[in-house]
Amino acid sequence: MSALSDLFAGFSVALTFHNLLYCLIGSIMGTLVGVLPGIGPTSAIAILLPITSFLPPMPAIIMLAGIYYGAMYGGSTTSILLNIPGEVASVPTCLDGYEMAKQGRAGPALAISAISSFFAGTISLIGLTFFAPTLADAALVFGPPEYFALMVFALTMVINLSGKDIIKGFVSALIGFLIAAIGLDAVSGSARFTFGSIELMGGIDFISVIIGLFAVAEILVSMEESVVAVFPGKIKGLMPTLHDLKTCLGTMVRATFIGFFLGLLPGLSTGITAFMAYDVEKRVSKHPERFGKGAIEGVAAPEGANNSATSGAFVPLLCLGIPPGPALAVLLGAFMIYGLQPGPLLFEHHSGFAWGLIASMYIGNAMLLVLNLPLVGIWVKVCKIPYAILSPLVLIFSFIGAFSVRNSMFDIWLTIIFGGIGYLMKKLNYPSAPLVLTIVLAARLEGSLRESLNMSMGNPSILFNRPISLGLIILAILFTFISFWARAKHLRVMEVAVEDQG
């Protein structure tokens, strides 16, 4: 198999001291950047672009790539410890991760996050190694109608994330859509729901919303409850138990596949990928009611998926030169500075470079696992920090994080306002996950719908007479029925239990 021999050649390139060093540096920086809310791999890679003027291409690109997938390792840290999602892909991790931290299980949460990231990241690289060109061309088959159908399918997750009251879940989701619609509509150039405000014309940045809804709201709620620390008791286990690992094995495999294939599709936010993995886990689980209360699979699934998505993302980048997201778009810029054209010719003309890069990603993932596992012991101490010190720091962190996305003070206001809204939502039992999901989905959903209709001059049948989009829509309808049926069954079980007791 020529791919295998190319890969070995790649390892011989990647295993030099110089390249290893930069791989390490990139991975560490990526982790740090992922930990910080707001600042993501995109800004980090952009800031470091000037190194291209004094480093040769191989170590520079290895390092920048390391930042990209390293960030996915770090993003879970603040999600689990502080309920601040490091970036969109870490939001589902907050749902169960923070609960685990409050139960004293921050150690296993952080550890399984690293283990799952490593597992998914490495296995998905195999897909990248052997199937990249085929997959790249296959991914191109997804046009606007297919994206729309996929988004509709993703919407069915809202039902699952709604908790007991489905109407409140719907309200949460619908409000998410409306929030996402505020701003300048890229397609028509109209200002939507800006009420004359310049600030609103820039739209409502979802990082601010997320930080507000999760971190700030959590602090406000805790202020009422005299919280001493996230978990003041004695922390017993730092690592996941054997039982945990056995439970999560299936999770990690599923997450790898979901993340990799969804990561292939350009334009799909990693947040959607992470949510999908979380949702699938909840569906296949025998005890779905554990999710949201500290189920370890709820951490393993999204964390694994967002890492395998990074491998998937390299497929269109390296094979077609199409960056699937903003971070890789910057990386593409780095390629171009060196005169390296990603695309089909990259593997022909610069085979050593391309395979060196892929090999370095295997190495990078291993490095990150080795780095992150011992750090668990240190991170876990954060849970013991007195809340009186932790919460103001978290607030400042949140403000800076929100500011950093667009260098805008308005975003800090948004964070505070959504903190208040999140507080109300928690008190009134409105689930916040559907809101976050639809904010992330809305742009793609509406965008692909309008693009599809443009393609067909307004005829909606285009969504149904293409096999993939039709198939996904049917699947969406099917899953909706299954979800409602499962809820009805569950509620009946609960009612019976209550009757038995009382």
Place this chain on the structure above:
Amino acid sequence: MRKADRIAGILFIIISMIFGVQALKLRGPIGGRGIGPGGVPLAISGGLLLCGIILIYRSTKGKSADGSHSLIWPHFKRERNFYIVLLASFAYPVLIYIFGFILCTFLFLSLLIKVLGKFRWRSVILISVSSTVFLYYAFKVWFYMPFPKGLFW
């Protein structure tokens, strides 16, 4: 909970109407075909309207699907921490234009840590200064973030 549901329902109906009216004012689809910028928001507003109505209807029937306790506003005296945090959070982005990032952050941190916990001033100052300095270096120097400048600094 019924009262809260009713208020929420009314709120949602109002929101859906505001957005719905705005959506109707938007231009039609470009080139006359497909969906314009108001299409999807209008549908969403419709959905929200429906949900608001259902919530109100349910609250009159006396049921609450999730059996949660009613919303009690935090009592001013007993839950003073809550209001202090809220006030400080709102004050920060306003005062940052007067005091600048360094001073404002330092004040925010020291005030809150002192009020929320029972620490001596010395520890409070130490923590606040070191955190502020660290944050300043991390974000302003390494990441070049353009923090707003205050009047003095």
Place this chain on the structure above:
Amino acid sequence: MKGLSKTFLSTLIALFILFCPVFAGSQGVSQYPTKAIDLIIAFGPGTGFDTTARMIAAHLSKKWGVPINPVNMTGGSGVTALNRVLRSTPDGYMMFLDGHVLSSMLFAIQADLPFKLNERTFIAQMTMEPVFFVVNANSPWKTLREALDFARKESANFRWGGGALGSLNNFSISQLLATAGIDPNSTARVIFEQGNVAALQALLGGHVQFGIVTTSDMERLGSAGKVRGLAVTSPERLKDFPDIPTTKEAGVPGSNIIGWYGISGPPNLPPQIINTWSKGLEDSTKDAEFLTQAVKLKKYFAYLPPKETRDMVNAEYEKYLTLAKQIGLRK
């Protein structure tokens, strides 16, 4: 009492440490620039816009010895960034990367922006972005004429793609069709909310049949055999792409839109600062190292001084305004 004064002293020391940077701080405007300059970039990292800005920033900061920080401020198709910069103090420490997308094209489409086109200080045009009309390599069309014939005959099935309404794609293809006597509204124009990259992806996947690229993408995808360039809008054939005819040669000389990027600042910038920048930019276009990097990125640098830039933009604006009204792009 002793405890209190100790606390007081430590507070004083702490405050002193905090304020040291202030005392180290700024001095007068006599020798510009004396401290870091923010270069605002209205679009996200990775776009051609952003890459150009970073290139210029890196070069000038080395030359002037002060850091020039590229700062991304995205949102509102550039309006957010404009709003911030155009209202800032004209002290030369906040400038921005300007271009067709923030000036002539933007104002041609949006009638109700909170500022005027000339409410800024144009410093210089730096790059030129000629437009390549392309099709998928599997397409049956080998010449521009064939593509246009199809568009004329089967307008509803002629799918082409562009980024947002004010994008180069939209304007240039609309102009092409209009000059060829085809009403752009009768064709299947797909506007991709995610921008030109999405349009390119759709072209590669066969979901649309016609599109544009700029030089770097043409180089990359053309040499890989994924797209076929049918024509380019520059007045003469480009050295790097000798096989691609100009639109003039292909029979549609009216198709001549070329994008540009440059540097501008807030309104009423002092002349001294304008001169420093324009001189710095002009010198960089003659600098060997800068040009080598430009070649690698396939960027064409062409400097225009401040007054000429301003005139150029205003002339372009008139042209695009007419075009936008004609094809219904203007709100």
